[in-house]
Amino acid sequence: xxxxDQPTEMTATEGAxxxxxxxxxxxxxxxxxxxxxxxxxxxxxxxxxxxDGLEEKxxxxxxxxxxxxxxxxxxxxxxxxxxxxxxxxxxRGGGGNKLTFGTGTQLKVEL
Amino acid sequence: xPEVTQTPSHQVTQMxxxxxxxxxxxxxxxxxxxxxxxxxxxxEFLVSFYNNEISEKSEIFDDxxxxxxxxGSNFTLKIRxxxxxxxxxxxxxxxxxxxLVSGANVLTFGAGSRLTVL
Numbered sequence: 001x002x003x004x005d006q007p008t009e010m011t012a013t014e015g016a017x018x019x020x021x022x023x024x025x026x027x028x029x030x031x032x033x034x035x036x037x038x039x040x041x042x043x044x045x046x047x048x049x050x051x052d053g054l055e056e057k058x059x060x061x062x063x064x065x066x067x068x069x070x071x072x073x074x075x076x077x078x079x080x081x082x083x084x085x086x087x088x089x090x091x092r093g094g095g096g097n098k099l100t101f102g103t104g105t106q107l108k109v110e111l
Numbered sequence: 112x113p114e115v116t117q118t119p120s121h122q123v124t125q126m127x128x129x130x131x132x133x134x135x136x137x138x139x140x141x142x143x144x145x146x147x148x149x150x151x152x153x154x155e156f157l158v159s160f161y162n163n164e165i166s167e168k169s170e171i172f173d174d175x176x177x178x179x180x181x182x183g184s185n186f187t188l189k190i191r192x193x194x195x196x197x198x199x200x201x202x203x204x205x206x207x208x209x210x211l212v213s214g215a216n217v218l219t220f221g222a223g224s225r226l227t228v229l
Contacts, residue, residue: 031216042202042220043154087154097142097206097216098167101154 002026004102006088011108012078020073020105022088030093034062034073037085037104046073046086075107083109113137115221117203123227124193132188132224134203143186144204144218145178147171154202160186193228200225 003025012018024032031050035043047055049064049071061074073086085104091097116135124130136143145157158168160178177189186205190197204218 033217035220037154040200042222045217045219048217089154091216097144097218098156098159098169099218100156103153 002090002092002100004088004090004100006086006102006105008103009106009108011110012075014078014080014109014111016078017074017076018078018107020075020086020088020107022071022073022102024069024071024088024090024102026069026090026092026100028093029066029090031091032062032064032071033089033091033099034060034071035087035089035101037087039085043087078109080109080111083107113219115203115205115219117201117221117224119224120222121225121227123229126195126228127192130190130193130197130226132190132201132203132226134186134188134221135184136186136203136205137207137219138184140205140207140219142166142206142208143178143180144206145188146202146204146220147199148202148223149199157188157201190226193226195228198226198228 005023033048034046036046037043047062049062054063059076064071085106087104088102089099118133143160146154148154156169158172159166175191179187200223202223203221206218
């Protein structure tokens with residue numbers, strides 16, 4: 001089976017940097033995704049890692065260490081609109097594109 | 112930007128009734144999915160669909176659930192006899208591929224259909 005852990009809640013200040021961690025255990029690994037979800041809305045894709053290292057996309061970066069079963073999402077220059085839930089999702093190997101989601105980290109950005 | 116569209120946005124039904132949730136995936140996508148999210152809980156996989164057949168399903172997707180691609184554009188989820196515990200937001204998603212190539216395997220989600228079973 002798969003087990004994905006993320007902190008439930010985080011609070012950060014506008015303009016700051018925040019790091020949201022995700023640890024996972026899976027039988028086979030075929031990629032890790034980060035999605036953003038505002039309340040009552042659909043998850044929207046942020047980033048994808050399948051190899052170790054850092055992927056940077058503007059204000060958002062994601063890091064993966066497969067040997068440690070660990071990823072983080074880094075958000076820079078926080079804006080109020082970044083207040084949302086951030087979902088870590090793992091894709092298992094063996095074909096298919098099924099994602100297993102963590103419970104999400106609710107980020108609150110304050111002034 | 113291409114999007115996945117879902118209808119209805121909200122449906123209220125009585126327990127035991129049949130419900131059909133509709134989705135129009137992105138037009139050049141080949142892989143289709145249904146996920147659900149019970150209020151306050153995590154997003155859960157239900158089923159994936161490719162080449163007119165189910166490629167994978169979860170334990171949630173029992174005999175009460177079915178999916179269909181009745182024409183070249185729609186992808187539907189049917190719940191035959193709804194239960195109270197089926198109340199959730201149902202998300203349709205699609206992707207152009209499922210390999211390791213970045214972009215092709217990214218799931219694009221629709222805005223969801225909120226199902227309330229009374």
